[in-house]
Amino acid sequence: MSFDYDLFVIGGGSGGVRAARVAAQTGATVGLAEEYRYGGTCVIRGCVPKKLMVYASQFSEAFEDAKGFGWTVGDTSFDWGTFMAAKDKEIDRLEGIYNKNLKAAGVNLYDTRAIVTGPHEVTLASDEVITAKTILVATGGTPFVPDVEGKDLAITSNEIFELKEQPKRVVVVGGGYIACEFACILNGMGSDVTLLYRGDQILRGFDNEVQNFVAEEMREKGVNVVVGSDVSKMEQTGDGIVVSTDNDQTYTVDQVLYATGRNPHSANMGLEDVGVKLGRKGEIEVDAYSCTSVPSIYAVGDVTDRVALTPVAIREGMAFVETVFKNNPTSPDHGLIPTAVFTQPEIGTVGQTEEEAREEGEVDIYSAAFRPMMHVLADRSERMLMKLIVSKASRKVLGCHIVGHGAGEMIQLAGIAVKMGATKEDFDRTVAVHPTAAEELVTMSTPTR
Known part of the structure; x- marks a missing residue:
């Protein structure tokens, strides 16, 4: 045929x-x-x-x-x-x-x-x-928007790129990376932002320490991060959209952005x-x-x-x-994919979370939180987080998690090492580049737990 x-x-x-x-x-x-x-x-x-x-x-x-x-x-x-x-x-x-x-x-x-x-x-x-x-x-x-009363008043990550005017008051609904990214973006542009998420903590599926660290830093930057709260209805009024939640809170805003999955x-x-x-x-x-x-x-x-x-x-x-x-049967490799989340501060991650790794065996955790050089003279309190999860048995680095400026760029390179099966000792043998934030990845010598 x-x-x-x-x-x-x-x-x-x-x-x-x-x-x-x-x-x-x-x-x-x-x-x-x-x-x-x-x-x-x-x-x-x-x-x-x-x-x-x-x-x-x-x-x-x-x-x-x-x-x-x-x-x-x-x-x-x-x-x-x-x-x-x-x-x-x-x-x-x-x-x-x-x-x-x-x-x-x-x-x-x-x-x-x-x-x-x-x-x-x-x-x-x-x-x-x-x-x-x-x-x-x-x-x-x-984008998926749940069937909530007034859902037609909300926009999604599709429509945010077409808005003619900047919303000055915004509720972002969701706790995944898209919701968190847009909450940080709009906050940085000067909007008053509340992030509503029905779960216990934002960024579900990420390393718990990373979740908590980013949530704290987002709040420090002015994002009103509210967990354990979901929208019950939305109503248009003369002063804007009134968002009511299942725990009896209300927020009056110019725009509601839903980022509740795709x-x-x-x-x-x-x-x-x-x-x-x-x-x-x-x-x-x-x-x-x-x-x-x-x-x-x-x-x-x-x-x-x-x-x-x-x-x-x-x-x-x-x-x-x-x-x-090409007559060359090839299965795409979905293992150990480096990922960046452009929250503020930024996240770079590859491999297992601490929680996932502990389910499979004993691990050493190397973790450092510090204020990077750039923030010192700026008198900014924002910190960075560097974290390595290492198998006690094989000494392989099972996971690498970075929070802070340039995390996405760093994790692309760290991902190569993790994908190759590098051990903690391989990291240790690598001479640090000083002064950089990334040098922490090769200078952390003592497990924190």
Whole structure:
């Protein structure tokens, strides 16, 4: 049987774009459909614009800290509109690069919605039917908002990037990394921010010491972190949105931002009709090689709900091409993934938490909390945290956790060592770079517990 394409990709985000481009470079004929904008969540309304917002929000402290180093800083103010225009210009530039690179690789682009209508068939919104030997679904995820009274008054991480005016009073609902990042961003830009989370502590799943450390520092910076509290209803009034909680508290704000998780974007795509199995949240179930229950249909990225991170989606896309188009079956490696959380202070983490490691065996914990050099002259109380979890039996570093300025940059490099199986003695043999905060990783000599 002949097909229109060797590969048809649904979704122009990080995983889909990489898979399409690399597959085309092998000589395969490739088509790709994207109904919104090329670049996906990460580039258009996720990590890239968010990181630009992080940079913008950090200047408020930088102006204050400069005085301690002898600089005279005059009146400062933040203009939301100016920043948003600059952000939009950069996102447009990046989207153009994605589009250009796909076309240069020979990928045929369809700027429209596509659904799966057969094991080798997709149908566009125009009713055009396209056949493909292999179909790859890479449609990502979408923010989830629980069914609470007044939910239509809330926005999500999608809409925050499109706001025309800066909300001066904000409730952020959620306790994961997205909620915490936006709480810090808006606080740094000058908004009055309350973070509501129904759990006992923010950043569930992270190392407990990291959780507590970041929560304390966020409060020190002015974020009103409220745990054990959930929204019961929202009402629009003349003074703003009144948020009522299940413990009888109310907050009147200009905007409510929900960051309570994301669901795989798989609904109304015809997947179940052709036999593709979906999980409880709508995630596409795949095997170790990203193949679904239909042998000709694969899926990568957030729609599979494995590890919802952009670099992981890219790795899964690359492994898919190796498997299907290079005759080299390759399973994406989801172990020991370094991760950065751009809260303020920033988090970098790789490997096991202390709690996870203790469940598997005896460990030594090396932990240091200190005020870095930059904060001393600035007279800022903010501290850094460096933490290594080491197996007593093998002496391998099982986990590395950093909180503070540059944590994301540090963990990328520390992640290499942890991934290679470095021992504490390997760290110890490495000469420190002085004066840096990172030198603590190789100078902590005595276990703290």
